[in-house]
Amino acid sequence: MSSSPSPLSARGSRLALLVVGLCWLAVLFDGLDMFIYGSVLPHLLETKTFGLTADTAGDLGSYATFGMLVGALAAGTIADRIGRKKLMVSCVVLFSLASAVCAIADSVAVFGLGRTLAGVGLGGLLPTAISMVSDYAPRGRGAIVIGLLMTAHHAGGILSAYVAKWLVDPVGWRAAFWVCVLPLLFAPVLARFLPESLSFLVAKGRGDEARALAARYDVELPAAKSAKPGAADRWTNLVNLFRGGEWIQTLLYWLASFGGLLLVYGVATWLPTLMRAEGYELGSALSFVVVFNLGGIVGMLVAGRAADLPHPRLRSGGGTPTGAPRISAIWFALTAAGVFLLSVHMPMTATMVVVFLTGVFLNSAQTMIYATVSIRSNADNRATAVGWTSGMGRFGAVFGPWLGGQLLAAGNGDWGFTAFALAGLSSMVFIGIAAVRGARQTPKSTAGPELVSAH
Structure with missing residues (x-):
């Protein structure tokens, strides 16, 4: 005879759902912003926007991935200082505003700056979101929860294709990048409802806060390291x-x-x-x-x-x-x-x-x-x-x-x-x-x- 889940387990499941859901939406917007350039690129080349050529378009594509390299390398250090929650909110704000730069760009240089800044935000968000859901994943389900989180990146790619199909021809390519500014409205929601990372709280010596949160929602408390390397x-x-x-x-x-x-x-x-x-x-x-x-x-x-x-x-x-x-x-x-x-x-x-x-x-x-x-x-x-x-x-x-x-x-x-x-x-x-x-x-x-x- 199966027993019903304990109230703690139920609360833990709800917290995991909340954290994964919020991080999933953040990564969805990450994927939208990442893939939107490739989705509008055929139109940019056909209309010769900014006098764009294939080799220049390739350079622009690399700007975003270079920005992601910078963001990914800096994410750990910054998160250790301000917390993973604040970093995630900051990354969403950054790549949303960077998309606005692309939308109003009047030259390749300005557009490239927007894509580079967007890449920094995109590169910082993903590893931070993975760390967040790892903290709050149900015991023994960490990998599948991260796999579920990563579906959001590809869902963002799907969304980018539909945004391009629906907006580029009737309205213009700039409208697609204005859509990528909309995640800015999600940032306050993320700041209000996303809990702080348990690993961060433990690392900062806020053990009582971390233990109370872990006990309240029946999640495993990360082990404290004796010394930071x-x-x-x-x-x-x-x-x-x-x-x-x-x-x-x-x-x-x-x-x-x-x-x-x-x-x-x-x-x-x-x-x-x-x-x-x-x-x-x-x-x-x-x-x-x-x-x-x-x-x-x-x-x-x-x-x-x-x-x-x-x-x-x-x-x-x-x-x-x-x-x-x-x-x-x-x-x-x-x-x-x-x-x-x-x-x-x-x-x-x-x-x-x-x-x-x-x-x-x-x-x-x-x-x-x-x-x-x-x-x-x-x-x-x-x-x-x-x-x-x-x-x-x-x-x-x-x-x-x-x-x-x-x-x-x-x-x-x-x-x-x-x-x-x-x-x-x-x-x-x-x-x-x-x-x-x-x-x-x-x-x-x-x-x-x-x-x-x-x-």
Whole structure:
């Protein structure tokens, strides 16, 4: 006979729902702002707005991803000072106001400034939101909750396509960016109802406040660290990634992440334009954005569920968990095949299926790189290893939009999908070699993987 949930458990579930719901909406607006540029880009190029050319458009796409790199790197330090809640509100305000700059821009320089500032806000929001939902996730459900959160990013991509379809032709491209200013109205709601991070309260010595909140809502209180690592400790953790033969594994992870995020952001920026170059109408090209992001939603839920399940071991007596890197390698291969097939003009139904599956595999493949690094790292070094792998990948995120623009500017648009497919194959090779090498080594950790956003 099943027992009814305790009042504490019910309250904990309601708090988790509140935190995840608010963070989900914030990440939805993050995804809308990120993808809106790619959705309106075909129109900007066709109308030669600001005298925009393909190579300049690629540069503009890289400005936002460079801003995301800056925002992601600064997020941890700023959050440690002002709190994760205030940082999230600040990021929403920043990328909303930056979209207003884009909407009123009268030159490429002003538009580029707006996209760079938006990128800083976007890059700071995502890791902070992931940290927030991790604090308040029900026990044992952290990975699937983060996977659920990341569906919001792809839902924002879907929304961006519809905003472009509904507004760009009848009203103009500026209207699409004015829509991206609307999250500014959400910032006061976030400030009013989102609780502060439990990890932040514990770190700041506000233990009584944290314990009261955790007890009230039946959530697990994060463990207090005896001492905060200083600069020397962080430097030691980084150096440890290169000691002995570890430097090979570290470089393999970094190279795989570089190729993966090059592929993610290259496709996100140029998919509608490249599909237009393949002969599809603008409406159809934007529909591919919707289908691609639907695949991304499915892929993130699958990755979240897989990360919450026990990982098989190759050898009896406990070997290295190898599921994540092998899945990542296989899925990068499938992604490369899907991206390459997009360069072939197929029947619409077949193209839609390929775009959907590419969305499923691509985003989850990148996520599994981070899961692999988390599995292979010891507890003291895990945050450094995952953080630097993500950071190196961000350079690929900057390079991807630029690469697509250069190929189109040179009249080699047909090579766009091929170039992105080669990036997927390179990530497959690097993470595959890392998987083989890792299987031969004694594991440093048998803990389950941390699910980290592919973005």
